[in-house]
Amino acid sequence: MDQYLTRYSSIESIVGDIINLRLPDDPDIHRTVRNRDLAAIEQDGSVVSLAQIIQLDHSLVSLQIFAGAKGISNQASIRFLKEPMRAVYSDNVLGRIFNGSGNAIDSGPDLSLDPKVEINGPTVNPINRVLASKMIRTDVPMIDVFNCLVESQKIPIFSVSGEPYNKFLARIGIQADADVVIFAGLGLIFDDYYFFKQSFEEAGVMNRTVMYVNQASDPVVERLMVPDLALSVAERFAVDESKRVLVLITDMTAYADAMKEIGISMESIPSNRGYMGDLYSQLARRYEKACDFKGAGSITILSVTTMPGGDVTHPVPDNTGYITEGQFYLHSGVIDPFGSLSRLKQFVIEKETREDHGQIMNTMIRYYSEGVDAEQKQAMAFDLSEFDQKLLRFSGEFRKQFMDLDVALPLEKALDACWHLLAECFEKDEVVIKQNLKDKYWPK
Structure with missing residues (x-):
């Protein structure tokens, strides 16, 4: 029997939403179990959740449980599926809302037969990148006049809890002159999720919008999947259909906190303020998806990054600042012109815009x-x-x-x-x- 149809029940421990499984001491099995592949968790004869392999240590395999570990016992069995996580990609995803597992959570038609694309692919080869030279108009004067948003730019909105950054992000999603807007919500309370959904629907832009939402009540592990789902689909729209795609993410600090929580569950050694040592690499891997593709479309990333206590030296905004090309600083309910900066604006000012x-x-x-x-x-x-x-x-x-x-x-x-x-x-x-x-x- 194919080892991928074999069910393994040698679970050593369940810590948080992480399962640690001990495989038989068989080199053939070890060679065919790949990092980031999916697995099905079965209990009482039925699949209770999917999981993703996140670490291989000889015969010990660690898996993230998408639906959370609640109700799963050490007697459950694991079946490896021999395929990575995939996201539905077709024109049918426009106007739809998905959760952190990539499943539709609205009342739309079934998409199970639509094509799927692998997530977590590599960033684009630099030789296929085009130098930023086109502007994305937002109709927000503090952006368009003073710190232009440029196609292929990756730029955060630095803010603090309580500021209207979600309202601001929704306005940009509605007003921006992009072909496709992909929204990624991380750890949203229901009111914020409903606000974005209602705002896009009432403005009549839902037909060009795709939403990936992880609510605060959803499993933390799904929070880590949302940016990858959004960016993988964005890449396909940009490359295959030459679309100008704007990706809106809120909040990347929630994403980093989810990484920290998973790292602690896996007993990883923490670094600055409890965050894992690979925080910079993990953030950069997502932000570097921003690109203007030669002979195709573009991906532009605008993300909210909250600063706990307004501390810009906090590890998340601090690392973000080294990766991105400036920032919009939302302070006291306004975009502060002194704290905001777009390092790419010189590529479009008086080239794509008016001489004055x-x-x-x-x-x-x-x-x-x-x-x-x-x-x-x-x-x-x-x-x-x-x-x-x-x-x-x-x-x-x-x-x-x-x-x-x-x-x-x-x-x-x-x-x-x-x-x-x-x-x-x-x-x-x-x-x-x-x-x-x-x-x-x-x-x-």
Whole structure:
């Protein structure tokens, strides 16, 4: 009998959601059991859950249980399936919602006969990558004007618990000019899951959206599968159908916490603040899926990374910052222009955008910075000059017209609004911008 049809019941231990199984001392069996392959856990004559091989140590095999270990006894049997985890991929996945095991959890048609793709494949060969050169418009002024989101970019939203980052992420998913939006929710409470689902449906963009959701009540091990499911399907849309795919993930700190929990269950030696030593590699492996494919489409990744206690030196945001190409810093309910940075914006500003974009961006931020300084002078009861008063007015209007997360403006209208705000607050000769641009764009 094929050893993959053989049921092994020599379970040594169940720790958390990890099963440790001792295989017979047979080299032929050891050679055919591969890391990351799937296995079925059977009890009382039926399959109770799937599991994935996550570690091989001679004859000891460790498996993650997708549905959790609750109710599974040491008398259960394991049957290896000789295939890796796969995700359904076809046009039928658009508009559908899946869990961390890749199974549909909505009321749509059965997809069991649709084609499937292997997850956890290697990142694309660098020779097949194209240098970033195209912009993804979001209609969010603080992104489009001041820190452009560029195709193939991987960029996090740094924030803290309690900030409206999920509302902000949903807005981008609705407004972004991507062909396909793939949403990956990690450890979401039901209210947040329902919010994303309802937001996409009410905005009429569900037909271009795929959702992979792991709720807080779902098994932790499934949380680790969600980014891989989302990114594998994104890659197929980009490569096979030349789609511009935007992947939205929330929250990568929950993903890292799940890795830590699994590592502790496996008695791995922890590193910084209890996280495993391969945290950087595991995060990079996912973020490096962002790519502009030669002769095909692109994958752009925008992820929420919460900072416990607002600590940017926490291992998750700290490692993330070394991998990604900047960050959007969501602070006090707004995108903070001083903490945000897009390192790829120079590839599209004034190349794909209007000729005044670079000058307007720099001038607005400079005057806003000076306005914040004027606010501090006012708070400390220093005398303010006439120009300081203008800066105070400018900074207040800047927050209202551009930094408010509810503001939605196409890029060109946002640039025009910048000119109008400058004209409202300053004389034309006071604004330091190239004269030819002022002559062309200064409001009449």
